[in-house]
Each structure stands twice: as C-alpha cells, then as structure tokens.
Ligand SMILES: Nc1ncnc2c1ncn2[C@@H]1O[C@H](COP(=O)(O)OP(=O)(O)OP(=O)(O)O)[C@@H](O)[C@H]1O
C-alpha cells in the first residue's frame with residue numbers, strides 16, 4: 666500500500682477529483698493548502714524577520730491505494746493536472762504500514 670500525495674493548482678480540484686473517481690479508488694482526502702516550490706518566491710523582512718509573502722494557494726489530494734493502483738493513479742494525476750507552466754505541482758509517494766477501518770476493525774488491504 667502507498668500513500669500518494671499530490672499538490673496541484675486549485676483550478677484542477679474538480680477535474681482531478683472527477684478523473685480519480687473514474688479509477689476504482691476507495692477513498693480520498695482533499696485539503697486547501699498554501700505552499701511554494703522551486704521558485705521560492707519573494708521574501709520580505711518584517712520587523713527584522715524574513716517572511717515569505719507568496720505562499721500560493723494549492724490543493725492537496727491524499728490517496729491511499731494498493732500497490733497495483735499506484736501507476737494508474739500517478740498517470741491520471743499527471744494527465745489531468747499538467748499545464749506545462751511552472752507551479753503545476755508535485756506528487757509524493759509514501760509507503761503505508763497499515764490501514765484500519767474503525768467501524769469493523771479490519772486492517773491491511775481489505776481496509777483500504
Ligand atoms: N519539496 C517540497 N516539499 C513540500 N512541498 C512542496 C515541495 N515542492 C513543491 N511543494 C508543494 O507543491 C506546490 C507546487 O510546487 P511547484 O509545482 O511550484 O514545484 P516546483 O518544484 O517549483 O516545480 P515548477 O518548476 O514546475 O514550478 C508548492 O506550492 C508546494 O505546496
């Protein structure tokens with residue numbers, strides 16, 4: 666099992682949600698986040714401290730999937746979220762040790 670975390674443009678929220686719904690994913694979590702990437706953006710000094718002023722709004726998708734679904738999920742995210750311009754976002758893949766369904770106590774693959 667893997668956790669796929671994708672940080673994408675807010676305009677891609679609906680298209681990506683729809684595209685992922687077409688894969689047989691078991692669930693997903695979406696959050697509104699702010700961040701910066703390689704360009705680091707601007708920094709300003711405020712009362713002697715450096716402050717980042719351009720943490721841009723992004724949307725984060727968190728998907729825990731079985732190993733067989735990893736490739737299709739990543740391909741779908743890239744196909745849907747890519748514009749080719751800087752700031753398209755990033756995908757992080759993490760190993761998942763276990764998943765527990767609270768209602769039933771099931772764990773592992775069946776609980777994803
Ligand atoms: N190394 C990182 N760690 C954590 N979050 C990151 C990292 N890189 C990017 N992000 C998140 O992804 C968002 C989009 O990043 P972005 O697409 O600008 O990455 P990039 O490496 O600058 O690529 P590009 O050059 O295409 O802009 C950021 O706003 C931030 O929320």
Ligand SMILES: [Mg+2]
Nearest residue numbers: 702703704752
């Ligand atoms: Mg960037």
